[in-house]
Amino acid sequence: MEEILQLFPESIRKMIDNQTLHRRHLLQEIRVRMFHPIELIFDGHAVWLDKTVPDRRDTMHILNRISEFSLYRMEDELREGYVTIEGGHRIGLAGKVNTVNGSVKAIQHIAFFNIRIAKQRIGCASKLMPYLHQKSYFNTLIAGPPQSGKTTLIRDVVRLISSGWGHTAAQKVGIVDERSEIAGSKKGVPQHDVGRRTDVMDACPKAEGMMMMIRSMSPEILAVDEIGSKADVNALMEAINTGVTIICTIHGKDLQELKQRPSLQVLFQANIFQRIVFMDRHQKPGNIRRICTQNGETIPMKTGVFK
Structure with missing residues (x-):
């Protein structure tokens, strides 16, 4: 949380600190909108800091802190609309978009920030693991809407595979962490526990990083994390053809929706995923709604396993 608090001017920092001190484990997002009260989003409810209204000077302070006083360093992130800071916290950015020949070059005059709090929940995948393994690990897709806990879950799945669990031996894991969200690396060093036998390719495009990781x-x-493009899918197919098992996440609400996406057709036609884990979001992230095969066959879950 300190990585986030230090982004703000002192007066705003104190207000946020006071409002979150005893419930930081419930905090999901901090929404900053120029000339509007700051919004703190907790599990199941939101709190407005009505007396804390950031102006242009405040938002410039936040932006300078995020960029370490070098907007040039953030050129790629400004084009994508988000930046990941130390601790794996992801900050979405919005404002006036600058385009060149119809393509986004950067976001200028940034006036909106969505600070998503990265949380490591050690052990959250423990009871899921027997459903992902039978003599060997299944190619697994973790699907769900935004903020349903997909990244938190895959992080703990990786930790358990890499360190071993029950009577299952530890295996070598490679993370291609394009958005620096799974491992939350800072200068190449993971800030989250991703296991003893895990190697991380940080801030590298997935399509290139997968083959780099396999070769190296x-x-x-x-x-x-968050596959979806045709390039991602092609790289996944190449990786699988080398004999590597894939664990990945994707935005999606159900199997029918996933199968209708043109970019995913090749994966479903090749019967790549033996397990698909669907998550949803009610009062808080982390609810596993269903486990199935890609043919739609539901894998029975023990009652109460995923509370």
């Missing part, structure tokens, strides 16, 4: 680190399991 020979993982048995490859983990990637």
Whole structure:
């Protein structure tokens, strides 16, 4: 949380600190909108800091802190609309978009920030693991809407695979962490516990990073977050053809929706995923709604396993 608090001017920092001190484990997002009260989003409810209204000077302070006083350093992030800071916290940015020949070049006059709090929940995947393994690990897709806990879950899955669990031996895991959210690396060093036998390719495009990781680190399991593009899918297919098992996440609410996406057709046609884990979000992230095969066959879950 300190990585986040230090982004703000002193007066705003104190207000946020006071409002979150005893419930930081419930904090999901901090929404900053120029000339509007700051919004703190907790599990199941939101709190407005009505007396804390950031002006242009405040938002420039935040932006300078995020960029370490070098907007040039953030050129790629400004084009994508988000930046990941130390601790794996992801900050969405919005404002006036600058385009060149119809393509986004950068976001200028940034006036909106969505600070998503990265949380490590050690052990949250413990009871899921037997459903992902039978003599060997299944190629697994973790699907759900935004903020349903996909990244938190895959992080703990990786930790358990890499360190071993029950009577299952630890295996070598490679993370291709394009958005620096799974491992939350700072200068290449993971800030989250991702296991003893895990190697991380940080801030690298997934499509290139997967093959780089396979060539350089020979993982048995490859983990990637938020697949979706055709390039991602092609790289996944190449990786699987080398004998690597894939664990990945994707935005999606149900199997029918996923199967209708053109970019995913090749994966479903090749019957790549033996397990698909669907998550949803009610009062708080982390609810596993269903486990199934890609043919739609539901894998029975023990009652109460995923509370």
